[in-house]
Amino acid sequence: MSIAMPKPDAQTLAKRDRIIAALREIVPGEGVIDDLDGLRPWESDGLTAYRQPPMVVVLPETVEQVQQVLRWCHKEDVKVVPRGSGTSLSGGALPLADAVLLAMGKFKRILDIDYEDRVVVVQPGVTNLAITNAVEGRGFYYAPDPSSQIACSIGGNVAENSGGVHCLKYGLTTNNVLGVELVLMNGDVVRLGGRHLDPGGLDLLGVIVGSEGLLGVVTEVTVRILPKPETARAVLVGFSDPESAGACVAQVIAEGIIPAGMEMMDRPAIHAAEAFVKVGYPLDVGALLIVEVDGPAAECDHLIEEIARIAGANGAVTSRVSQDEAERVAFWAGRKAAFPAVGRISPDYYCMDGTIPRRRLPEVLSRMEELSQKYQLGVANVFHAGDGNLHPLILYDANVPGELARAEEFGNDILRLCVEVGGVLTGEHGVGIEKRDLMPEMFGEEDLKQQQSVKCAFDPGLLLNPGKVFPTLHRCAELGRMHVHHGEVPHPELPRF
Amino acid sequence: MLAPRDTKDLVEIVARATAERTKLELAGGGTKAGFGAPRDCEVVSMQNIAGVVDYDPAELVLTVRPGTSLADVQDLVAAENQMLAFEPWGELGATIGGTIAAGVAGSRRVTAGSARDHLLGFTAVSGRGETFVAGAKVVKNVTGFDLPKLMTGSWGRIGAMTELTVKVLPKPRQTVTMVARNTPLNAAYAIMASALGSNAEVSAAAYLRTGEVLLRVAGFAPSVEARCAALPRLLAEHCPLDRMADDEAEPLWRNAMSGHALQGAVLWDVHVPPRHATDLVATLEPLGIDWAIDWGGARVWIATDRTDSEVREQALNFNGEARLIRAGDEMRARVPAFHPRRPGVAMLEQRVRRAFDPADVFVTGRFKEDADADQLFA
Numbered sequence: 001m002s003i004a005m006p007k008p009d010a011q012t013l014a015k016r017d018r019i020i021a022a023l024r025e026i027v028p029g030e031g032v033i034d035d036l037d038g039l040r041p042w043e044s045d046g047l048t049a050y051r052q053p054p055m056v057v058v059l060p061e062t063v064e065q066v067q068q069v070l071r072w073c074h075k076e077d078v079k080v081v082p083r084g085s086g087t088s089l090s091g092g093a094l095p096l097a098d099a100v101l102l103a104m105g106k107f108k109r110i111l112d113i114d115y116e117d118r119v120v121v122v123q124p125g126v127t128n129l130a131i132t133n134a135v136e137g138r139g140f141y142y143a144p145d146p147s148s149q150i151a152c153s154i155g156g157n158v159a160e161n162s163g164g165v166h167c168l169k170y171g172l173t174t175n176n177v178l179g180v181e182l183v184l185m186n187g188d189v190v191r192l193g194g195r196h197l198d199p200g201g202l203d204l205l206g207v208i209v210g211s212e213g214l215l216g217v218v219t220e221v222t223v224r225i226l227p228k229p230e231t232a233r234a235v236l237v238g239f240s241d242p243e244s245a246g247a248c249v250a251q252v253i254a255e256g257i258i259p260a261g262m263e264m265m266d267r268p269a270i271h272a273a274e275a276f277v278k279v280g281y282p283l284d285v286g287a288l289l290i291v292e293v294d295g296p297a298a299e300c301d302h303l304i305e306e307i308a309r310i311a312g313a314n315g316a317v318t319s320r321v322s323q324d325e326a327e328r329v330a331f332w333a334g335r336k337a338a339f340p341a342v343g344r345i346s347p348d349y350y351c352m353d354g355t356i357p358r359r360r361l362p363e364v365l366s367r368m369e370e371l372s373q374k375y376q377l378g379v380a381n382v383f384h385a386g387d388g389n390l391h392p393l394i395l396y397d398a399n400v401p402g403e404l405a406r407a408e409e410f411g412n413d414i415l416r417l418c419v420e421v422g423g424v425l426t427g428e429h430g431v432g433i434e435k436r437d438l439m440p441e442m443f444g445e446e447d448l449k450q451q452q453s454v455k456c457a458f459d460p461g462l463l464l465n466p467g468k469v470f471p472t473l474h475r476c477a478e479l480g481r482m483h484v485h486h487g488e489v490p491h492p493e494l495p496r497f
Numbered sequence: 498m499l500a501p502r503d504t505k506d507l508v509e510i511v512a513r514a515t516a517e518r519t520k521l522e523l524a525g526g527g528t529k530a531g532f533g534a535p536r537d538c539e540v541v542s543m544q545n546i547a548g549v550v551d552y553d554p555a556e557l558v559l560t561v562r563p564g565t566s567l568a569d570v571q572d573l574v575a576a577e578n579q580m581l582a583f584e585p586w587g588e589l590g591a592t593i594g595g596t597i598a599a600g601v602a603g604s605r606r607v608t609a610g611s612a613r614d615h616l617l618g619f620t621a622v623s624g625r626g627e628t629f630v631a632g633a634k635v636v637k638n639v640t641g642f643d644l645p646k647l648m649t650g651s652w653g654r655i656g657a658m659t660e661l662t663v664k665v666l667p668k669p670r671q672t673v674t675m676v677a678r679n680t681p682l683n684a685a686y687a688i689m690a691s692a693l694g695s696n697a698e699v700s701a702a703a704y705l706r707t708g709e710v711l712l713r714v715a716g717f718a719p720s721v722e723a724r725c726a727a728l729p730r731l732l733a734e735h736c737p738l739d740r741m742a743d744d745e746a747e748p749l750w751r752n753a754m755s756g757h758a759l760q761g762a763v764l765w766d767v768h769v770p771p772r773h774a775t776d777l778v779a780t781l782e783p784l785g786i787d788w789a790i791d792w793g794g795a796r797v798w799i800a801t802d803r804t805d806s807e808v809r810e811q812a813l814n815f816n817g818e819a820r821l822i823r824a825g826d827e828m829r830a831r832v833p834a835f836h837p838r839r840p841g842v843a844m845l846e847q848r849v850r851r852a853f854d855p856a857d858v859f860v861t862g863r864f865k866e867d868a869d870a871d872q873l874f875a
Contacts, residue, residue, distance in 0.1 A: 114772070116686075119770075171610065174646070189841070190841040194770075198650070198768055200834075201650075201838055201866075202650075202846050203650055206647060207647050227693075230696040256578055295698060297723070299716060299717060299720030355633075355637045357556050422634060423633070427635075429639075430639055431639075439640075443641060447629045450644070457848035
């Protein structure tokens with residue numbers, strides 16, 4: 001529990017009763033939760049090591065109510081934490097003791113489906129998978145598929161710019177969202193983008209996606225849907241070591257193949273998954289690749305053959321091609337169950353999310369092994385191999401004093417390592433609170449100030465989701481000060497032509 | 498014209514302009530100088546900040562300086578059988594920095610995304626005269642705000658990129674154009690929508706005034722052959738389809754993606770929900786226009802000699818927007834290049850712009866909304 005949240009504001013806590021009364025005026029009935037038992041289920045998101053019951057929960061049902069809640073909080077200087085389904089793995093929706101938790105779970109309607117223009121308009125509380133379920137009867141799907149897709153909401157996906165196993169080929173949320181309706185902290189509603197492509201002017205939609213609830217509250221989302229590929233096939237390839245598997249991945253891509261999914265697991269992850277779901281993963285290999293291709297049958301057949309050839313050339317020791325849909329699903333079952341599977345072999349695990357340039361994989365894995373020795377904690381690796389997104393799972397026991405802190409320190413070292421080799425702190429889980437204090441590893445002070453000045457353009461009072469993403473929030477007035485003053489600038493000779 | 502050699506020069510130029518209250522126009526190859534209102538200001542050429550920084554084909558990323566010519570970048574990646582998937586196009590002299598800053602995307606945009614979807618990271622000098630980095634040099638990253646989205650299509654309004662990293666993708670081994678000829682206006686949308694909505698993975702769809710609906714099928718040879726065989730069956734209820742020779746198809750695609758061959762002194766780039774594209778054309782045709790449709794209907798190029806805003810008004814009626822690409826000085830001084838944003842969005846946009854350029858160093862008069870920003874806040 002090494003990450004400190006901002007100290008609760010005594011003045012806000014002192015007027016809690018008045019805040020609750022005002023919220024009840026706006027959202028009548030069951031839509032305001034303020035009793036301790038009622039608040040308990042909201043105290044955490046997917047980063048369960050951190051818990052904090054919110055000051056109060058409000059569940060609006062209309063855009064007008066969202067506007068009124070935000071407008072009132074803005075006027076009264078009360079902080080607001082927006083929340084979708086609460087599946088964030090980075091603490092993005094962690095409540096604050098002195099903030100209203102604005103839960104969007106009642107915005108559950110699919111508003112429109114346009115198959116010809118291939119767009120769906122939904123309210124933000126609709127789950128990711130519900131979009132695909134709504135359109136698959138007509139042969140379409142929504143491409144981003146975070147592993148929490150059965151529960152996570154599209155509004156949360158927009159906030160986090162969620163990915164999934166298929167994003168190398170089909171992109172993250174940002175590449176699949178065409179428009180949003182957004183309520184700003186002052187209660188104003190703006191519509192950004194729509195059903196057309198590439199609106200003119202600054203791409204405000206682009207900066208909203210992935211802004212982790214710091215810029216506004218999304219009340220409607222327009223996404224694009226894609227025709228479902230005719231077929232999908234997968235091949236399961238075992239290698240004696242991760243280096244060979246990594247070389248295989250590089251060659252697949254260098255030869256012009258962008259698989260729909262390309263996942264790697266290391267030995268501990270393979271063993272945990274196989275023990276859990278028993279899908280027939282080879283246990284005598286050092287790394288396992290699942291490579292999936294989708295598209296017309298002729299394409300899949302061709303690519304599977306090519307991939308098998310490339311795997312062979314890179315020293316594959318086992319290779320199995322899915323012969324039917326059941327087998328393809330079985331290949332994935334182990335990978336998709338990797339997190340709970342690791343949960344069976346260790347009392348607790350901590351899931352990391354860095355991205356590295358793939359060419360640095362061998363070095364990163366060997367240094368991770370050294371760190372594992374240093375911290376005396378095991379680690380299992382699952383890896384979106386195509387795009388270099390690592391998910392090391394650090395094994396620990398929260399009941400052993402000090403182990404959680406050690407796991408967090410281990411995790412921080414892994415992320416520092418990712419940045420050191422040219423990668424990033426987070427590939428798809430977001431910064432949230434988890435990686436907040438590591439931001440200076442990747443960004444300098446000017447870089448963070450520039451990002452924060454965008455925050456100030458949307459929310460100058462810094463009331464929306466404070467304590468997330470930025471290690472330090474400067475007052476917006478401070479940021480606005482110009483750094484150059486009249487008469488103090490050098491006038492060097494500059495090349496002219 | 499100022500021609501900085503590096504970031505240090507650029508920082509000094511911005512600092513001096515701030516102190517002297519002069520305005521700076523950032524320029525790449527200058528091929529799009531005719532976009533926006535005529536203006537008189539100091540031009541900062543980015544052409545000397547050029548060259549490839551890092552390119553590792555297997556990592557799918559390319560880091561390059563902005564003054565590098567677009568043609569050189571395309572040649573470089575083509576030599577590794579790769580491409581910029583958003584299919585940027587430009588006149589001779591266009592730079593990669595200018596192409597990104599203008600958000601240029603070609604026919605493949607409808608399936609592969611736009612320039613915004615392929616800029617991964619950059620280093621830039623802001624209007625504050627500060628150097629900052631944003632995004633990263635890996636294909637998958639959600640660390641911090643996605644400032645590369647703001648930079649793409651920003652037309653030099655928020656900062657000068659000094660280095661940029663784009664995603665590159667494998668180039669299709671084979672590309673075939675299938676064509677439906679003599680297609681009437683009221684039948685074209687259904688063909689494009691059916692093709693793009695089918696599992697034949699059509700990567701681009703365009704419709705030209707001469708009646709051709711073009712459907713592009715690209716990928717590995719066995720797949721392309723199978724899909725080209727399947728498409729006529731999938732579209733049987735709409736039209737017959739033929740294979741078009743590459744040398745016939747290439748200029749047609751070029752016109753669909755750029756509108757360059759259209760006749761008329763004034764050129765508009767209209768973005769609408771695809772289902773409205775042909776209705777928009779039908780509405781405007783009595784006014785005497787030339788036109789081409791790309792992005793499966795999402796983009797309509799309209800050329801006309803009229804110097805009023807009728808095209809823009811009709812674009813709005815069809816839930817879209819119109820960008821003024823080419824016009825005489827008088828019209829460009831009068832009619833804003835970008836479709837005016839709704840008031841709430843306009844104010845937000847100005848606040849975001851000033852988050853990068855609080856002293857309006859990059860406000861040259863090219864975009865009237867920026868020059869008028871204070872009126873919004875009054």
